[in-house]
Amino acid sequence: MTTQFKLAAALILSGMIVAGCQKPADKAEAPAAPAAPAAQPVASTDIYPFQIGALQAVALKDGTMSVPLADTPWSDHAGVRQVLTAAGLPGDTVNLSIQPLLLRDGDRVVLIDTGNGAGGTPAGHLMTSLREAGVQPAQVTDVLISHAHGDHVGGLVGTDGKLSFPNATIRMSAAEWDYAKAGAEAAGAGPLLAAITPRVETFEPGAQVTPSITAVALQGHTPGHTGYEIVSGQDRLLYLGDALHSSVISVERPDFVNTWDSDSDAAIATRLALLGRGATQSLRVYGVHFPFPGLGAFRRQDDGFVWVPEVAAQP
Numbered sequence: 001m002t003t004q005f006k007l008a009a010a011l012i013l014s015g016m017i018v019a020g021c022q023k024p025a026d027k028a029e030a031p032a033a034p035a036a037p038a039a040q041p042v043a044s045t046d047i048y049p050f051q052i053g054a055l056q057a058v059a060l061k062d063g064t065m066s067v068p069l070a071d072t073p074w075s076d077h078a079g080v081r082q083v084l085t086a087a088g089l090p091g092d093t094v095n096l097s098i099q100p101l102l103l104r105d106g107d108r109v110v111l112i113d114t115g116n117g118a119g120g121t122p123a124g125h126l127m128t129s130l131r132e133a134g135v136q137p138a139q140v141t142d143v144l145i146s147h148a149h150g151d152h153v154g155g156l157v158g159t160d161g162k163l164s165f166p167n168a169t170i171r172m173s174a175a176e177w178d179y180a181k182a183g184a185e186a187a188g189a190g191p192l193l194a195a196i197t198p199r200v201e202t203f204e205p206g207a208q209v210t211p212s213i214t215a216v217a218l219q220g221h222t223p224g225h226t227g228y229e230i231v232s233g234q235d236r237l238l239y240l241g242d243a244l245h246s247s248v249i250s251v252e253r254p255d256f257v258n259t260w261d262s263d264s265d266a267a268i269a270t271r272l273a274l275l276g277r278g279a280t281q282s283l284r285v286y287g288v289h290f291p292f293p294g295l296g297a298f299r300r301q302d303d304g305f306v307w308v309p310e311v312a313a314q315p
């Protein structure tokens with residue numbers, strides 16, 4: 001794994017390393033969040049609007065991480081190549097999309113994860129996608145964090161080091177917040193930590209974090225890694241976080257050791273449980289790193305599972 005990629009994808013809070021600004025955010029500067037207007041999204045390949053029951057959701061493209069086979073986190077490189085080529089994909093590179101999820105939940109404007117950030121590697125363009133979806137950053141009321149890796153929290157601050165979503169409460173599990181604080185200095189992430197600290201509120205697994213969203217502990221990737229289950233009427237969607245990274249490798253070989261997981265045995269058990277539940281219940285799921293827009297379901301095939309995307313993947 002290259003040093004650059006480690007910084008981009010594996011270090012705690014790495015997205016803030018290049019943020020540059022030392023000034024903590026001043027909560028008093030932030031005006032009250034205005035009510036979100038019903039702006040119409042523009043036609044764009046970087047946004048994918050869809051419904052979850054009565055709720056309006058939008059997949060927001062942030063970017064794509066292209067990881068050479070030798071740098072992928074799966075220990076069994078030959079096995080990864082075999083799985084990829086059997087699926088008709090190039091065997092020498094793993095492409096992982098990044099798509100945070102936007103959701104209107106009553107009068108709340110909720111963003112789940114924030115991508116790499118404009119200063120990340122590769123640079124994230126979430127803010128452009130957000131505006132294309134008809135939402136201004138100041139209108140976001142809640143940012144839900146799955147875990148504190150750079151490709152999920154890097155977008156919490158801009159390249160000026162200031163909060164990207166000045167009126168939002170940043171919500172993550174208490175265990176993940178402890179993990180982030182413990183590792184931030186070593187990862188060079190002190191400025192980002194200082195910027196977000198006044199806005200962070202923690203929760204315990206199983207908590208209802210907004211009227212329609214429940215936090216789901218998905219153990220193994222990081223100490224407080226959290227998925228989010230969104231329910232509206234009879235419809236539901238499970239946001240997977242990084243319980244599964246690849247729609248091919250993680251789904252078809254959930255038993256492969258992934259060195260990005262902090263507890264590999266727990267992560268494998270979580271993947272198997274998710275795949276089993278997903279296939280049995282025909283659960284609609286959202287893979288933040290699956291091919292954009294990341295919507296689909298798991299299905300049993302032979303002795304394992306396959307990913308069935310809801311719409312054809314976009315380039």
Ligand SMILES: [Zn+2]
Nearest residue numbers: 149151152242
């Ligand atoms: Zn990730």
